[in-house]
Amino acid sequence: MYKSYTLMLEQAASHVNEIMPWEFDDYLSDNPAALLVDVRETHEYEQMRIDNSITAPRGILENACLWDFYETIPELASAQHRPILVICRSGYRSVFAALSMQSLGFESVTSLKLGIKGLNDEGYPIYNANHVKIDADLADACLNPAVQENQRKPKQ
Numbered sequence: 001m002y003k004s005y006t007l008m009l010e011q012a013a014s015h016v017n018e019i020m021p022w023e024f025d026d027y028l029s030d031n032p033a034a035l036l037v038d039v040r041e042t043h044e045y046e047q048m049r050i051d052n053s054i055t056a057p058r059g060i061l062e063n064a065c066l067w068d069f070y071e072t073i074p075e076l077a078s079a080q081h082r083p084i085l086v087i088c089r090s091g092y093r094s095v096f097a098a099l100s101m102q103s104l105g106f107e108s109v110t111s112l113k114l115g116i117k118g119l120n121d122e123g124y125p126i127y128n129a130n131h132v133k134i135d136a137d138l139a140d141a142c143l144n145p146a147v148q149e150n151q152r153k154p155k156q
Contacts, residue, residue, distance in 0.1 A: 009092055016098040017110040019085070021118035027110070031083040037076060038087045039097040040116075046129045048139055050087060050116060058093050065104050083108040089143060091115040117143045 019027050028034060036053035038045050045055040056064040056073055063071035084106060086094040094111040101109045112118070117140075120126050126139045 009095060012095045012099045013111075016095050016102070018091075018095070018113040019110055020113050021122045021124065024112070024119060024122070024124060027085060031085075031108075034083040034085050035075065035079045036085050036087060037097075038116075039093050040088050044089065047142060048116070048126045048128055048134050050119065051125065051127055051131075053087060058088070058097055061097050062100055062104065065101060065106070080104075080106050081108075083110070085110050085112055087112045088115045090117050 036050060038049060038053045038055050039058040039061055040055070041057050041059075042055060045053075045057075049055075054073065054075060056076055060071040063069040064073040064076055066072060067077050084098075084101065086098045086101070086109060088094040088097070091111065091113045092115075094115060098109045098111040114121070116126065120136055120139045120143060123136065126134045126136070128134055
């Protein structure tokens with residue numbers, strides 16, 4: 001299964017523009033009207049986020065991008081012609097989200113490779129829901145939880 005997921009990710013990434021965390025400031029300078037869309041789950045976004053981002057969890061993203069759905073996010077649904085940078089925890093969900101958004105007609109979608117983890121590693125400020133900057137080491141601990149024993153592949 002893991003190899004299949006890796007292959008799916010590689011195939012999706014081959015159709016998506018990506019930037020590295022150290023290119024983040026340049027991307028924002030080159031795209032001042034960019035919409036930062038965080039596709040992590042709501043509880044992840046509430047725990048920590050990038051300044052000036054909006055949340056559209058991956059599970060509702062397609063409906064959030066379109067008008068006339070309960071999940072519609074007007075700022076996102078009206079952004080088909082704006083540059084969009086999609087963010088997740090480590091850069092995987094954002095690739096799939098960017099590909100979906102492109103399929104829905106969004107013209108300029110980019111995925112942040114390595115996600116919010118990469119931004120934290122680069123020293124970019126991460127904030128909590130009260131807009132208080134989170135210590136980089138604390139953010140790192142939250143962004144890199146240990147794999148539980150029951151989540152490991154059983155030994156044959």
